[in-house]
Amino acid sequence: MRALVVDDSRFIRNYLHSLFTQHGVECVEAVDGKQGLACLREAGPFSVALVDWNMPVMSGYEMLQAARADHSLDATRIVMVTTEAENDHIEAALLAGADEYIVKPFDEGGLFDKLRMAGVNEL
Amino acid sequence: MDDLTREFLLESQEGLDRMERALTDLETRPGDAQLLADIFRSVHTIKGTTGFLGFSRLESLSHAGENLLGLLRDGKLAANADIISGLLSLMDMLRGVLRSIETTDGEGESEAQDSAMIERLERLQTGRASVAVAVPVLAQGAVAAPVRPVRPHKPRAPRKRPSHPLPDTPQGSPPPGFPEEAGPSREAEESPREPEPEPRPVPAVAAPSLPARPTSDPTGEVQPPSSPGTADSTLRVDVELLNRMMNLVGELVLTRNQILQTASADPGFALLGRRLDMVTADLRESVMKARMQPVSHVFSRFPRLVRDLALGLEKKVRLEMEGQETELDKSLLEAIRDPLTHSIRNAVDHGIETPAVRLAAGKPAEGVVRLRACHEGSHVIVEVHDDGAGMSLDRIRRKAVERQLVTPQRAEQMNEREILQLIFLPGFSTAEAVTSVSGRGVGMDVVRTNVEKIGGKVDVESHAGKGSILRLRIPLTLAIIPALIVRSRSQNFAVPQTALTELVHLSAGETDSRIERLENAALYRLRGHLLPLVFLDRLLQQSPRPSDAPCDIAILNADGRRYGLVVDGLADPEEIVVKPLAAVLREIGYYAGATILGNGEMALILNPGAIAQNANVSLSSETEEALSGDKNGARQDYLLVEAGSRRAALPLETVVRIERITRSRIERAGSRPVLRFEGALLPLDDAAADFIDSGDDPEAQITVVVCRDGRRHVGMTVSQVLDVTGGSQLQEAGSGFAAEGITLLHEKVTSIVSLSSIPPLENAVDGGPAESAFSLEEPR
Numbered sequence: 008m009r010a011l012v013v014d015d016s017r018f019i020r021n022y023l024h025s026l027f028t029q030h031g032v033e034c035v036e037a038v039d040g041k042q043g044l045a046c047l048r049e050a051g052p053f054s055v056a057l058v059d060w061n062m063p064v065m066s067g068y069e070m071l072q073a074a075r076a077d078h079s080l081d082a083t084r085i086v087m088v089t090t091e092a093e094n095d096h097i098e099a100a101l102l103a104g105a106d107e108y109i110v111k112p113f114d115e116g117g118l119f120d121k122l123r124m125a126g127v128n129e130l
Numbered sequence: 131m132d133d134l135t136r137e138f139l140l141e142s143q144e145g146l147d148r149m150e151r152a153l154t155d156l157e158t159r160p161g162d163a164q165l166l167a168d169i170f171r172s173v174h175t176i177k178g179t180t181g182f183l184g185f186s187r188l189e190s191l192s193h194a195g196e197n198l199l200g201l202l203r204d205g206k207l208a209a210n211a212d213i214i215s216g217l218l219s220l221m222d223m224l225r226g227v228l229r230s231i232e233t234t235d236g237e238g239e240s241e242a243q244d245s246a247m248i249e250r251l252e253r254l255q256t257g258r259a260s261v262a263v264a265v266p267v268l269a270q271g272a273v274a275a276p277v278r279p280v281r282p283h284k285p286r287a288p289r290k291r292p293s294h295p296l297p298d299t300p301q302g303s304p305p306p307g308f309p310e311e312a313g314p315s316r317e318a319e320e321s322p323r324e325p326e327p328e329p330r331p332v333p334a335v336a337a338p339s340l341p342a343r344p345t346s347d348p349t350g351e352v353q354p355p356s357s358p359g360t361a362d363s364t365l366r367v368d369v370e371l372l373n374r375m376m377n378l379v380g381e382l383v384l385t386r387n388q389i390l391q392t393a394s395a396d397p398g399f400a401l402l403g404r405r406l407d408m409v410t411a412d413l414r415e416s417v418m419k420a421r422m423q424p425v426s427h428v429f430s431r432f433p434r435l436v437r438d439l440a441l442g443l444e445k446k447v448r449l450e451m452e453g454q455e456t457e458l459d460k461s462l463l464e465a466i467r468d469p470l471t472h473s474i475r476n477a478v479d480h481g482i483e484t485p486a487v488r489l490a491a492g493k494p495a496e497g498v499v500r501l502r503a504c505h506e507g508s509h510v511i512v513e514v515h516d517d518g519a520g521m522s523l524d525r526i527r528r529k530a531v532e533r534q535l536v537t538p539q540r541a542e543q544m545n546e547r548e549i550l551q552l553i554f555l556p557g558f559s560t561a562e563a564v565t566s567v568s569g570r571g572v573g574m575d576v577v578r579t580n581v582e583k584i585g586g587k588v589d590v591e592s593h594a595g596k597g598s599i600l601r602l603r604i605p606l607t608l609a610i611i612p613a614l615i616v617r618s619r620s621q622n623f624a625v626p627q628t629a630l631t632e633l634v635h636l637s638a639g640e641t642d643s644r645i646e647r648l649e650n651a652a653l654y655r656l657r658g659h660l661l662p663l664v665f666l667d668r669l670l671q672q673s674p675r676p677s678d679a680p681c682d683i684a685i686l687n688a689d690g691r692r693y694g695l696v697v698d699g700l701a702d703p704e705e706i707v708v709k710p711l712a713a714v715l716r717e718i719g720y721y722a723g724a725t726i727l728g729n730g731e732m733a734l735i736l737n738p739g740a741i742a743q744n745a746n747v748s749l750s751s752e753t754e755e756a757l758s759g760d761k762n763g764a765r766q767d768y769l770l771v772e773a774g775s776r777r778a779a780l781p782l783e784t785v786v787r788i789e790r791i792t793r794s795r796i797e798r799a800g801s802r803p804v805l806r807f808e809g810a811l812l813p814l815d816d817a818a819a820d821f822i823d824s825g826d827d828p829e830a831q832i833t834v835v836v837c838r839d840g841r842r843h844v845g846m847t848v849s850q851v852l853d854v855t856g857g858s859q860l861q862e863a864g865s866g867f868a869a870e871g872i873t874l875l876h877e878k879v880t881s882i883v884s885l886s887s888i889p890p891l892e893n894a895v896d897g898g899p900a901e902s903a904f905s906l907e908e909p910r
Contacts, residue, residue, distance in 0.1 A: 021133075059178075
């Protein structure tokens with residue numbers, strides 16, 4: 008299975024990368040929403056995309072909207088992974104088509120639980 | 131420390147560096163949405179990652195900062211000096227915690243400090259009441275965006291950001307297109323700048339309106355970015371590793387030198403040798419390049435420094451920086467950090483005047499400190515320029531006399547340049563200049579010592595009312611230096627050429643008579659000045675040389691001390707690779723390193739400064755020595771020559787060499803006599819002496835003085851070299867200006883040869899009558 012990690016923090020990308028690789032998941036990384044969207048379209052298919060909210064160039068929320076507007080990407084689960092913890096944000100993301108919402112910080116168990124809840128069955 | 135933590139520290143430090151730059155920029159552009167978004171993100175990223183590692187101090191600090199920054203970014207609060215100062219101190223604190231994690235693996239504890247900081251940041255948030263109307267940050271992004279409901283702010287609410295409204299269009303509606311193009315970018319205020327140092331090339335994405343995506347690969351094998359960010363085209367390398375590589379390359383250079391010297395007769399071997407030579411040179415250059423860093427690494431902290439200083443002194447100062455991309459060896463870059471910081475402190479504290487004074491002087495209230503870096507040959511020049519009042523020569527003079535660095539009489543006689551040099555004397559600026567800003571017990575002497583330690587030079591220029599310039603001249607690298615190889619009791623030693631000013635040879639009979647003794651000290655009289663002598667054989671307790679044996683004196687200038695080092699003989703100058711010394715040798719204190727010479731022999735590199743100190747060469751005598759030579763202002767040393775029946779003077783600094791040649795060596799280019807010198811043709815000026823065409827004995831000896839004129843060399847035939855002597859420019863009667871071309875030497879008016887009037891060779895080849903430098907001047 009393949010996962011896309013979209014986050015402007017190198018730390019988060021490396022962290023997720025190491026978690027995924029340990030579980031035999033191929034991990035592709037992008038540094039902002041625009042690059043993330045490009046990866047979804049050009050380097051797919053991905054089982055799941057983990058998307059940060061606050062990023063330069065294009066935010067995760069914008070990326071989510073754009074991705075959900077593109078039906079060729081419907082098979083990819085999109086999970087927001089962010090420090091934004093208010094209900095407003097969660098609600099907005101879920102309405103825009105996010106499959107799950109993970110608040111940073113998270114641990115390995117929590118992450119994979121959430122991913123399974125989002126319907127990532129290959130894990 | 132695990133890799134993740136290290137990664138976190140690196141990323142956070144980078145973020146804080148960016149934040150520092152952005153904060154100082156914010157001062158001039160307080161409403162800049164991009165800057166605010168940038169700063170917000172730096173802190174936001176730290177907050178977002180600390181939770182993973184359990185750094186609770188960082189988390190609570192960055193959380194408080196994020197709340198304040200969120201208000202600024204969303205335009206609910208306008209940035210002002212208080213807020214910026216608050217954020218800068220927050221940044222310092224975050225840096226402190228990061229440092230503590232780095233060194234002790236723990237965040238350290240300081241609860242009182244933390245809560246004071248958090249309280250301060252919260253207080254700043256409420257400051258928005260007074261600036262209720264926010265800067266219209268959303269200008270460009272707000273066009274098509276749903277109206278952002280600005281909620282009344284609840285004090286101490288956990289999140290201060292406005293909620294994102296739900297999208298107007300239900301999910302699955304027609305594609306809104308690229309948000310970036312469509313305009314309604316919810317985070318349009320976010321910077322388009324990449325947070326990564328090097329933006330990774332994004333797989334080309336066509337806008338949705340374009341039907342074809344030229345880059346789509348039919349096999350779907352578009353290389354996805356596997357690890358973007360720093361991994362793209364740059365790599366972090368441990369400095370230790372680089373040092374080791376540099377050492378190995380040094381070894382290779384030495385081995386190459388030896389191989390080339392053992393050249394075999396086999397032509398194939400010579401070819402291989404040349405190839406080895408080239409490859410080694412390339413490799414050496416690449417490794418040296420890898421050690422280079424742009425000066426912006428050091429410069430980047432100065433905007434903050436200048437800002438804080440100016441605020442504290444109630445001055446208005448703008449810092450302009452130029453040539454930040456100029457690269458310098460990392461170790462040198464570290465070495466100039468403190469001297470530069472001190473120089474900038476000085477420029478702001480002592481250079482730039484207060485706004486009132488500036489206005490009164492007809493200058494803009496805001497002063498400018500310009501920091502400029504550029505390459506000049508194998509050196510990097512860093513200039514600190516301020517447009518302040520310049521240095522007061524009178525004050526420097528007075529202070530130097532008060533501190534008994536010079537006698538009042540001497541101070542009166544000094545010219546402007548010499549007076550400016552006084553500020554570099556130890557003891558000049560330590561005590562008096564204790565303002566809260568500059569006065570830290572370090573003076574310009576420390577700046578000079580630090581810069582000279584790395585083979586650099588410091589120079590200062592000042593223009594009354596217009597400002598002053600401090601110029602640092604730094605070698606590009608320390609790893610390979612030019613050195614003169616000297617011998618003492620059949621051992622080789624390398625003397626760094628930066629310390630070498632001139633060489634004196636004493637032949638067998640002269641030694642006793644030319645070296646003077648005063649009590650126990652040996653002295654040499656160099657053009658009228660007494661120089662202390664250090665005998666290398668005695669210093670190193672080698673077997674003593676017979677007192678009347680011929681010797682060479684290397685005149686050295688190091689750490690403000692000038693002395694002659696007496697050695698048995700000189701070998702060639704060489705580019706040497708500096709090798710670190712074993713601790714045992716380092717402790718002796720006379721050596722700066724070791725090297726292997728081209729012939730395979732080992733040589734220790736002398737440390738001229740340490741030798742002077744150990745041998746008790748005093749500073750003050752040097753100072754007096756240097757100063758007493760120039761009592762009459764514009765004095766210069768001249769080589770006094772006799773050419774035919776005339777006497778003439780050549781500025782000594784232009785003289786490269788004095789050669790005795792046989793007439794047969796002189797060739798002709800057109801009608802001009804020329805001499806082959808170091809692989810180039812040298813135009814000869816013979817008009818005065820008229821040796822070349824008179825007489826026809828091909829074996830007759832002719833003396834040629836080779837001089838440097840700008841970038842070329844020219845030669846002059848002379849009948850005799852008379853003396854080297856100091857002379858002062860004559861004043862043109864009535865005008866008060868120095869007369870061109872004549873000087874007073876030994877009480878006699880003597881014409882100075884104007885080298886530039888010797889025409890270049892091309893003209894001579896044309897056959898035009900060559901004008902002689904001498905023809906214009908008659909003996910007076």
